[in-house]
Amino acid sequence: MRVSSWVLLALAPLSLASLMTGAASLDPSSLGADPRAWMLLMESRLPRTLAVLLTGAALAVAGVVMQQLVRNRFVEPGTIGTAESAAIGLLAITLIAPASPVWVKMLAASLAAMAGTALFLALIRRLPPREVLLVPLVGLILSGVLQSAATFVAWQTDLMQYLGIWLMTGEFSGVVAGRYALLWIAGAATCLAWVAADRLALLGLGEQTVTGLGLNPVAVMRLGLLVVALVTAMVVVTVGMVPFVGLVVPNVVARLMGDNLRATLPVVAAVGAALVLACDLLGRLIRYPYELPVGTVLGVLGSLLFLWLLWRPQRA
Amino acid sequence: MIEIEAVSHRIGQVTILDHVGTRLPRGAMTALIGPNGAGKSTLLNLVARLLPLQEGRIAVEGLDVTRTPSRALALRMAVLGQDTAIGSRLRVRELVGFGRWPHHQGRPDPADAAAVLAALDAFGLTPLGARFLDELSGGQRQRAFVAMTFAQATDWLLLDEPLNNLDMAHARALMARLHSLVREEGKSVVLVVHEVNYAAAWADHIVALRDGRIVAEGPPAEVLTPAILCDIYGMEMAVTEHAGRPLVLHHI
Known part of the structure; x- marks a missing residue:
């Protein structure tokens, strides 16, 4: 409880700061009188803040779900090829039917993300179960292979710039009203994970136990796959991949609160949202009025957090 | 009652179970014994529908494990895997x-x-x-x-080596607990044990396997004889009696 209340306490001032921070100055007292200030708030600051919160929460939850699916703590959708698969889906639909509407592109990205993640799951089934570190390694190799394939195709077809937007460090400076609607789908997928929280938590106990309790492990895995793929695809399409959130946040929360997802998923979502928002704010402030991509800030902060996690003295 | 009819199981070319058929009695404690690789766990996992049934038929209280919805089975039998x-x-x-x-x-x-x-x-x-x-x-x-x-x-408890990692005191307490579940609450317990003396002391029914076949089955006094034990484990051992139950001296 302590953790969750701290994070909730931090979210409010962070969100307020995010609404007030940007290249153009915003005077809260003039909001009622100045239509331009109002427009700045509603068209840029609020959408950006919401987009950051949704992305952080969804990526953190997708990280938890991914870790339950493979029963391994060292993976997240960004390190096992899910993001690269989504980008390949986007690339394919851009080449085949460039004029297709957004929902078709989104569908293509989601389906490809699902296929890529399913491929990863199929691969790691063949690994010896005790080799914990082989799982993330295979993920890194798979994502490397997928990324090279995407790069090759993009290079040949002159689409490297698109690929860069999707897979390079994600950033939120381009988010304005009406251009982040897809993230609400990621948010919905996060809610789906919460509805299925008990089932996903059970998955962590292994397929035998799940079967013994009368659940179909394959059905639960499909559901988890859907959540991971939807979240990743929507984030990749809208802001590009944001690293580390799905890895660090679930690990920190599991250390403090355990893996009873019914209780921890809301905390995971809140911590993820707060972390990405704090990093986005930092990125906006470090070289004000210029911006650093949130992905870069997270890369630095996230790795520090992870090192702290590894070296922190264990409680007796 | 659990009915097992002509169950065979293969992994690749290796036969794990070969036409196994038996009935596990209701309201009793059944112990599956046998050397490593005899197929005890496989048989238990097949009954518990944790492994797909390749050949034969298994029914728990008349419910075919391959056709009955998993949840309905989960209300009849609980499983502890290895x-x-x-x-x-x-x-x-x-x-x-x-x-x-x-x-x-x-x-x-x-x-x-x-x-x-x-x-x-x-x-x-x-x-x-x-x-x-x-x-x-x-x-x-x-x-x-x-x-x-x-x-x-559930009415049925299927336990694959429940004594793993337990010290003597806890192992005995667990067996006594299971015994009282059977006697006082009318439950049925099937367990895989390695130490035959736990089966000797607490089980009502023993099924002994070797190389994927049932070698002997029946009450402890009938199964735990020097001849049968030698046949199962491939070594000579004496059997005495303690408090009216067989005691296998396999460690000396």
């Missing part, structure tokens, strides 16, 4: 609480909470309820898993 190495960081009471899943499907009511408390109490885990599993000793963790199976409150 793979209890879990990655999740759960508290003991959360783990035991998951044993109630077939009853509440995610919406526990006060009866479920009471069953969890009773299961924790029955296995001396009440003081450990709030501890994380990865902070427990192997034996404590094993007891937590048995308690989870117990919380499922």
